[in-house]
Amino acid sequence: MTQALLWASLAALGASPLPLARGADTFAVHAAELWLGDGQRIEDGVLLVEGGRIKAAGRGVDVPLGTPRIEHDSVISAGLIAFDCAVGLDGETSEPKRSVLATGRLIDAFDASAEGVAAALSEGITTLVLTPAPTTLAGGRCAVVKTAHGTVLSAEGLLALSLSEEALDPNRYPTSPSGAMTELERLLGAGQGALPAAARVAVLIEAPTRDDVRRALGLAERHGLRGALSGSRRAGELAEAIAAAQLAVVVGPFASGVAQRELDSVVALGRARVPLAFALELPTRHPAGLRLSASLCLRAGLDPAAAWSALTSGAAAVAGVQTRVGRLERGLDADFVLWSGNPLDLSSRPVAVFVDGVRAHQRGE
Amino acid sequence: MILGLILSSLLAPVAVQELEGNSWSVWADRVYTAAGDLLEGAVIRVEEGKIAAVAPGGSAPAGALRAAAVTPGMVDLSVRLLSGWTGVEHAREVNAGMRASDAVELFDERWKAVARSGVTTALVNPPDFNVIGGLGLAVKTAGGPDGAARELAPERVVRGAMGAQPSTRNHPAFGRPEDLYSRRPTTRMGVEWEHRAAFYDAAASRADAQRAFPGSPELLRVLDGELPFMVQAWTTQDIRTAVFLKEEIEREGLGRPRFVIDAAAEAWREPQLLVRSGVAVVLPPFAPLGRTGEDAFMTIGSAKLLSDLGVPLALSAHGNTSAGNSLCRQAGWAMRGGLSFAAALAAVTITPARLIGVDERVGSLEVGKDADLVLWSGEPFEASSAVIGVLIDGRIVLDPRAGAEQAD
Numbered sequence: 001m002t003q004a005l006l007w008a009s010l011a012a013l014g015a016s017p018l019p020l021a022r023g024a025d026t027f028a029v030h031a032a033e034l035w036l037g038d039g040q041r042i043e044d045g046v047l048l049v050e051g052g053r054i055k056a057a058g059r060g061v062d063v064p065l066g067t068p069r070i071e072h073d074s075v076i077s078a079g080l081i082a083f084d085c086a087v088g089l090d091g092e093t094s095e096p097k098r099s100v101l102a103t104g105r106l107i108d109a110f111d112a113s114a115e116g117v118a119a120a121l122s123e124g125i126t127t128l129v130l131t132p133a134p135t136t137l138a139g140g141r142c143a144v145v146k147t148a149h150g151t152v153l154s155a156e157g158l159l160a161l162s163l164s165e166e167a168l169d170p171n172r173y174p175t176s177p178s179g180a181m182t183e184l185e186r187l188l189g190a191g192q193g194a195l196p197a198a199a200r201v202a203v204l205i206e207a208p209t210r211d212d213v214r215r216a217l218g219l220a221e222r223h224g225l226r227g228a229l230s231g232s233r234r235a236g237e238l239a240e241a242i243a244a245a246q247l248a249v250v251v252g253p254f255a256s257g258v259a260q261r262e263l264d265s266v267v268a269l270g271r272a273r274v275p276l277a278f279a280l281e282l283p284t285r286h287p288a289g290l291r292l293s294a295s296l297c298l299r300a301g302l303d304p305a306a307a308w309s310a311l312t313s314g315a316a317a318v319a320g321v322q323t324r325v326g327r328l329e330r331g332l333d334a335d336f337v338l339w340s341g342n343p344l345d346l347s348s349r350p351v352a353v354f355v356d357g358v359r360a361h362q363r364g365e
Numbered sequence: 366m367i368l369g370l371i372l373s374s375l376l377a378p379v380a381v382q383e384l385e386g387n388s389w390s391v392w393a394d395r396v397y398t399a400a401g402d403l404l405e406g407a408v409i410r411v412e413e414g415k416i417a418a419v420a421p422g423g424s425a426p427a428g429a430l431r432a433a434a435v436t437p438g439m440v441d442l443s444v445r446l447l448s449g450w451t452g453v454e455h456a457r458e459v460n461a462g463m464r465a466s467d468a469v470e471l472f473d474e475r476w477k478a479v480a481r482s483g484v485t486t487a488l489v490n491p492p493d494f495n496v497i498g499g500l501g502l503a504v505k506t507a508g509g510p511d512g513a514a515r516e517l518a519p520e521r522v523v524r525g526a527m528g529a530q531p532s533t534r535n536h537p538a539f540g541r542p543e544d545l546y547s548r549r550p551t552t553r554m555g556v557e558w559e560h561r562a563a564f565y566d567a568a569a570s571r572a573d574a575q576r577a578f579p580g581s582p583e584l585l586r587v588l589d590g591e592l593p594f595m596v597q598a599w600t601t602q603d604i605r606t607a608v609f610l611k612e613e614i615e616r617e618g619l620g621r622p623r624f625v626i627d628a629a630a631e632a633w634r635e636p637q638l639l640v641r642s643g644v645a646v647v648l649p650p651f652a653p654l655g656r657t658g659e660d661a662f663m664t665i666g667s668a669k670l671l672s673d674l675g676v677p678l679a680l681s682a683h684g685n686t687s688a689g690n691s692l693c694r695q696a697g698w699a700m701r702g703g704l705s706f707a708a709a710l711a712a713v714t715i716t717p718a719r720l721i722g723v724d725e726r727v728g729s730l731e732v733g734k735d736a737d738l739v740l741w742s743g744e745p746f747e748a749s750s751a752v753i754g755v756l757i758d759g760r761i762v763l764d765p766r767a768g769a770e771q772a773d
Contacts, residue, residue: 173456181467210472214512241511
């Protein structure tokens with residue numbers, strides 16, 4: 001309980017990091033291959049870390065004499081980002097008795113010491129997007145957290161909206177899709193005040209069926225919404241329309257036995273240059289499922305650059321934390337993974353994971 | 366990794382194959398335009414999804430789609446494909462402002478069968494578990510991949526229901542009973558009262574904006590005659606209630622509404638009432654022994670009787686696509702009851718299009734209208750004739766060419 005309170009108070013600090021957790025030291029990491037992000041890969045690269053942030057990343061980085069140096073004979077990349085997580089929330093990811101809880105915050109229910117958080121860390125996942133369940137029309141704000149030190153990247157992330165049948169309840173208004181849309185239109189409409197101004201807040205719209213996607217696109221167009229769609233297994237069949245609406249799509253999770261059609265949907269989205277991110281559904285699924293989802297999409301024909309972006313920088317942009325994480329670049333948080341091999345190869349594993357410049361996971365520990 | 370790159374570059378250029386265009390020549394022995402003319406041996410030129418010319422005489426141009434007969438695509442005002450429990454708004458009994466367009470499932474697989482049965486335009490209404498369920502929308506039954514092109518007009522009617530269905534059992538239509546339901550009517554008397562209260566309250570909001578409520582603007586559009594009020598009433602008593610509601614609205618000076626009575630199975634019992642009040646009628650599917658929904662009884666001569674009296678008449682298959690119950694078969698049944706071919710054709714094409722105000726686009730074969738065509742193997746509506754081809758907005762939905770693989 002004490003610990004939970006401690007974390008809750010940390011959460012309340014919002015974006016300001018825990019001073020003790022942020023590495024105060026300066027050190028350099030030399031890697032055989034440095035994946036900077038957005039397709040940039042360099043051999044014999046050096047990552048210079050100072051005060052928990054990346055001071056420099058690249059080849060021929062000027063490392064001051066006497067700086068401690070770590071050698072790694074394989075790939076180093078930014079930490080991975082997983083969407084659609086509900087870890088540390090005791091299953092309480094919505095307030096189903098209300099149809100609208102737009103200003104609710106999932107971070108207020110989050111226990112950063114939960115077991116599944118460390119499990120994600122050990123799989124190279126350094127950032128989680130906690131998502132309200134789609135059982136209410138407006139379920140509140142997603143939280144973006146790190147998997148170590150209780151660092152909160154965003155206490156008020158994407159606003160979760162749901163066009164899913166799950167948001168309808170025969171015992172409260174609305175009980176029908178027409179009623180749901182009427183209510184959302186009212187809330188998003190000018191001057192109602194119940195939802196934060198749509199123009200300022202990015203949204204995450206749960207839209208399971210193709211018709212839900214169609215409705216979400218209409219809603220986005222009418223109200224100038226930006227953000228992402230999630231939950232649709234066949235969104236790729238509307239890829240051009242989604243691209244035109246400049247929305248991203250959260251896809252997956254995929255495991256063995258997934259229908260080819262679902263993977264083809266992701267490939268179609270990739271071809272239409274729709275920004276992607278992967279859902280993980282932690283803790284229901286094993287955290288290794290994140291890279292498995294990406295692998296299955298690669299196998300179906302997704303461009304490797306798009307898949308990697310969906311695991312890192314692209315996902316960070318969707319979550320609105322791209323100025324903090326997702327790439328190895330000067331000024332960003334020092335969240336990185338030392339891999340045993342190519343991280344898109346499932347046989348590779350994290351050897352060590354750093355968060356805020358501090359070694360948070362070491363294989364074998 | 367490199368292998369992945371090679372694979373993806375190999376796969377990338379495969380674009381979605383454009384199966385067909387939307388420009389055609391269609392030639393038939395007989396073209397029934399539903400605009401007054403029967404053309405013997407005529408060609409219909411379709412350009413960019415619209416009818417560019419309808420020219421009689423001559424012979425079939427090379428490459429033309431051919432059929433024994435061509436009619437306009439059929440229009441069904443009561444397809445009833447919106448029927449899941451989630452479609453019902455339990456929270457309120459009068460929801461005039463809610464839109465079926467927010468609930469319609471355009472990707473529902475059943476639409477393909479509806480389109481291939483020759484129905485090219487459909488009115489989708491909210492389910493009838495509410496007294497006033499909301500705004501019905503007109504859609505094409507097939508179209509573009511994202512569905513956007515299929516919505517013909519999102520707000521074509523306000524839908525209501527008389528009789529037993531809105532008061533079905535004293536608990537929610539589906540799900541557990543709770544306090545929400547206490548506001549629902551439980552009897553015919555209650556249902557009828559809700560209708561009157563809604564229209565009186567809406568009329569009161571004309572003079573006093575403070576009295577406006579969700580849905581009152583849509584009810585005012587009904588009172589102003591701008592949108593038809595399409596009300597379900599199967600039995601005589603419910604048809605009477607609907608007619609009396611219209612007459613009361615007019616008598617009390619609330620407005621001049623247009624009424625379309627849907628599923629009016631027993632309209633034949635008191636046809637003069639319909640003539641007197643100037644309502645239009647949509648008949649439900651014919652039943653072999655006459656017993657239709659809500660225990661109403663419909664005779665096979667109903668369509669002829671109403672048509673002869675000048676009641677605007679449309680037929681509906683309620684979304685049925687089986688060989689014996691599709692919309693073309695309903696026209697066949699009506700003819701068996703004595704209705705003329707011309708009247709039967711009008712009852713599944715131009716009349717329903719006019720009733721919901723989409724006749725500028727669909728309902729007859731005229732230059733400038735959407736190229737929604739049905740191609741027949743023989744005389745339309747005959748039991749021995751089949752729908753062999755369907756075009757919607759000039760695109761082939763059912764391919765009439767022999768051996769053609771059907772586009773999915």
